[in-house]
Amino acid sequence: MMKNKKTRKKMSYEKQKSLYGYGFIGLWMIGTLVFFIIPLFESLLYSFQNVNPQSGGMKGDWVGFSNYITAFARDPHYRTYLFDVTADMLRTTPIILIFSLFSAVLINQRFKGRAFVRAVFFLPVIVASGPVYSVITGDMSTSGAEGAAQFSTVFETDMVTELLEFTGIYGLSQTLTETIKHTIDSIFAIVWKSGVQILVFLAALQNIPPSAREAAQLEGATSWEYFWKITFPYVSPVILANLIFTVVDSFTDSGNKVMGRIIAMQNDWKYGVAAAMVWSYFVIVMIIIGILFLIAGKHIYYEVE
Numbered sequence: 001m002m003k004n005k006k007t008r009k010k011m012s013y014e015k016q017k018s019l020y021g022y023g024f025i026g027l028w029m030i031g032t033l034v035f036f037i038i039p040l041f042e043s044l045l046y047s048f049q050n051v052n053p054q055s056g057g058m059k060g061d062w063v064g065f066s067n068y069i070t071a072f073a074r075d076p077h078y079r080t081y082l083f084d085v086t087a088d089m090l091r092t093t094p095i096i097l098i099f100s101l102f103s104a105v106l107i108n109q110r111f112k113g114r115a116f117v118r119a120v121f122f123l124p125v126i127v128a129s130g131p132v133y134s135v136i137t138g139d140m141s142t143s144g145a146e147g148a149a150q151f152s153t154v155f156e157t158d159m160v161t162e163l164l165e166f167t168g169i170y171g172l173s174q175t176l177t178e179t180i181k182h183t184i185d186s187i188f189a190i191v192w193k194s195g196v197q198i199l200v201f202l203a204a205l206q207n208i209p210p211s212a213r214e215a216a217q218l219e220g221a222t223s224w225e226y227f228w229k230i231t232f233p234y235v236s237p238v239i240l241a242n243l244i245f246t247v248v249d250s251f252t253d254s255g256n257k258v259m260g261r262i263i264a265m266q267n268d269w270k271y272g273v274a275a276a277m278v279w280s281y282f283v284i285v286m287i288i289i290g291i292l293f294l295i296a297g298k299h300i301y302y303e304v305e
Contacts, residue, residue: 067276104201
């Protein structure tokens with residue numbers, strides 16, 4: 001009898017805990033429904049309507065795909081901005097991944113002040129707000145901070161052209177020259193956007209078993225051979241994750257021209273066209289991510305036994 005009573009009390013307590021869990025999940029589901037799912041479908045509906053704000057809310061007249069045609073065929077900037085954002089993503093993503101992996105390998109070594117160096121690399125993720133980034137990069141039009149331009153002179157690359165001319169690269173290939181100049185000009189932005197990727201790579205490096213390094217040392221493997229035979233295979237599964245994260249982060253950056261154009265259309269009370277731009281941009285980004293996933297998944301992502 002005593003055991004049955006204890007079982008009943010235990011079951012009732014477990015049910016009580018389950019109710020607490022359902023309560024927390026229920027609040028989250030209500031918030032997701034009200035503040036995410038409903039506005040999401042409303043924005044999709046707006047993209048097919050000519051939306052006019054009124055005192056009682058929004059009134060829309062069905063126009064079909066007219067807003068999408070306006071976004072791609074009539075807007076003078078949207079297609080150009082899409083091309084520029086995609087080209088910038090294709091240029092910076094490989095550099096960010098290579099820099100992140102290289103930095104993670106370095107700070108994974110044992111040396112004095114390692115914790116401080118790791119904190120410095122991850123600091124941009126903590127303070128990565130629009131005003132802070134604007135002040136550091138000297139964007140006076142958005143930050144309005146006096147002296148920001150003087151602070152950001154450390155990251156200026158005025159001598160890039162002279163350096164390319166001295167090495168003979170300048171004029172050899174316009175595409176190569178522009179790529180090098182863009183990369184050098186974006187060094188600070190690349191470092192700023194690599195914090196999460198470095199942390200993910202660092203976690204993967206720390207999961208390499210010590211026995212693998214010991215076996216490599218016994219076989220007389222060099223550091224170069226150890227990287228390609230041991231380190232790279234172990235971090236390969238997270239390269240794909242960092243690739244997807246970097247692409248999404250690039251397409252949703254605060255300085256993104258496409259996002260700025262969408263906000264400008266919204267501020268101009270053109271909600272239908274802005275919604276069409278948002279959804280077409282979303283579809284394009286998902287297609288690019290799917291293509292990169294298929295390509296990189298075959299060559300990068302595999303499990304290490």
